[in-house]
Amino acid sequence: MTEAMSLTPVKPTESELLVVTGMSGAGRSTAANALEDHGWYVVENLPPQMLTMLTELVARTPQSIPKLAVVVDVRGKEFFSDIKASLDGLRSAGVHHRVLFLDADDNVLVRRFEQGRRPHPLQADGRILDGIAAEREVLKELKQSSDVVIDTTKLNVHALATAVTELFSDAGPIVLRLNVMSFGFKYGLPVDANYVADVRFIPNPHWVPALRPQTGLDAPVREYVLGAQGAGDFIDKYVDALVPVLDGYRRENKHYATIAVGCTGGKHRSVAVTEEMAKRLAQLPGVQVSSQHRDLGRE
Incomplete structure (x- = not known):
């Protein structure tokens, strides 16, 4: 094992460093995606020797990252032997860090590799099990010294993402970002909509001369649309119906959803209802809401 690279001591900062490692096939990519969804800056497949340089760079401007x-993993076999020295170097320099180790039973790892139709990075000309055995030997000491070990044997990708979120997110419950979008049916359905609400049952302000040049963002149109018979009741019940859906999205670690609200041209009714629906949805816990008007301004 080579000596750890030198690291210039840095002043204590609020920056956090998490080293994610473990057995190939145990879910490192899933963990990385979950961390990225919760504000972590993720660097994948970094040679261990570069840990100290990267940490020093980040420590100089902690507010940016x-x-x-x-x-880090064993794909860079000639590099991975330096991982302990690199971590010891961080510790000696006073850089606070944690190590997350992901593991799973051999038979589960074999099944995952077979399903992915990819060889184990250490199996060479042998079997997948040979590669797993070799990797366990390389990682044995690192696993024993890790701060957190997650056994993913019985976890699917959603359950693993939830576990990582609960351990390493300081934002509390998973935040679901909702985009409520108005559109005009005559211009086609939004291709990225998860749900579509049709508000063409509301009387069309287009046929009111004083309202025709205005939009759903203007108070007279908004009052006309939201004051129409059944409009308020529709919005209330639609939002209520979405509550169990949003709860399910969180359980499945789905962080983004688009709700499209359509009228004929996307200028009056859908715009007013979108704004009101976004306001109601924003009152739900753990939800961040934005509104967008796709077809506003089109002739």
């Missing part, structure tokens, strides 16, 4: 996650 307050949470750094580095994924």
Whole structure:
């Protein structure tokens, strides 16, 4: 094992460093994606020797990358032997860090590799099990010294993402970002919509001369649309119906959803209802809401 690279001591900062490692096939990519969804800056497949340089760079400007996650694995076999020296170097320099180790039973790892139709990085001309055995030997000491070990044997990708979120997110419950979008049916359905609401049952302000040149963002049109019979009741019940859906999205680690609200031209009714629906949805816990008007301004 070579000596750890020198690291210039840095002043204590609020930056966090998380080293993500573990058995190939145990879910490092899933963990990395979950961390990225919660504000971590993720660097994958970094040679261990570069840990100290990267940490020093981030420590100089901690406000730019307050949470750094580095994924290292045995694919760089000639580099991985330096991982312990690199971590010891961070510790000696006073750089606070944690190590997350992902593991799973051999039979589960074999099945995952077979399903992915990819060889194990250490199996060479042998079997997948040979590669797994070799990797376990290389990682044995690192696993024993890790701060957190997650056994993913019985976890699917959603359950693993939830576990990582609960351990390493300081934002509390998973935040779901909703985009509520108005559109005009005559211009086609939004291709990225998860749900589509049709508000063409509301009387069309287009046929009111004083309202025709205005949009759903203007108070007279908004009052006309939201005051129409059944409009308020529709919005209330639609938002209520979405509550269990949004809860399910969180359980499945789905972080983004688009709700499209359509009328004929996307100028009056859908715009007013979109704004009101976004306002109601924003009152739900753990939800961040934005509104967008795709067809506003089109002739």
